[in-house]
């Protein structure tokens with residue numbers, strides 16, 4: 001099965017993965033702040049955020065006209081665009097790129113939508129392998145409680161309504177997320193995820209992540225051009 005390319009650096013790539021409501025964005029925001037304070041040049045990239053596909057995605061979603069394959073291709077296009085224009089140049093310049101979801105999201109979601117496992121992995125084979133991939137492991141009910149408690153309206157595709165799992169949107173969301181969770185679990189070993197117990201407090205998860213980053217990256221910054229001198233002066237002042 002095709003795999004990722006090595007990250008040739010000198011920057012580092014950190015990604016967060018897990019089902020909706022597992023706490024990824026919360027933890028990544030805290031992690032980015034901390035890395036900045038440690039003198040790293042930090043950049044951030046979010047799943048499905050490229051301007052290139054925004055209009056197509058919006059129109060396709062509105063009319064509920066995506067098939068699993070076209071949905072998968074749209075996400076891969078978004079990813080490729082962000083990779084070329086943003087992530088790779090920043091890695092080459094020595095930044096730490098923090099990605100809120102990565103190709104693993106496609107591996108989990110698209111497969112649940114019925115796309116062939118090998119096919120979707122092949123789509124992303126141009127991507128660099130993350131230096132650290134955190135997986136936020138959480139029981140379905142905990143994540144659902146956070147999500148459903150925090151906002152009122154679930155959206156059609158995020159609830160997997162295109163799969164005809166249930167006519168009830170909340171029930172569909174539950175079944176869809178449950179299947180995605182199973183896919184994530186089956187990737188833990190294969191993908192070398194750093195598993196974080198996402199039922200714990202925000203503080204204790206963050207502490208664990210920082211411990212892992214220090215262990216993996218060491219206490220020195222990667223050699224790079226972005227902001228290093230400026231930050232070095234600040235750090236040693």
Ligand SMILES: Nc1ncnc2c1ncn2[C@@H]1O[C@H](COP(=O)(O)OP(=O)(O)OP(=O)(O)O)[C@@H](O)[C@H]1O
Nearest residue numbers: 019020021022023024025026027146150200201202
């Ligand atoms: N450890 C935690 N304990 C309790 N609540 C939490 C914890 N972590 C995050 N939350 C809350 O749960 C909700 C979802 O968190 P967050 O947005 O970080 O999840 P996410 O994984 O990024 O979700 P999505 O995939 O939908 O973007 C937020 O309201 C957040 O404040």
Ligand SMILES: [Mg+2]
Nearest residue numbers: 024025026100
């Ligand atoms: Mg999020």
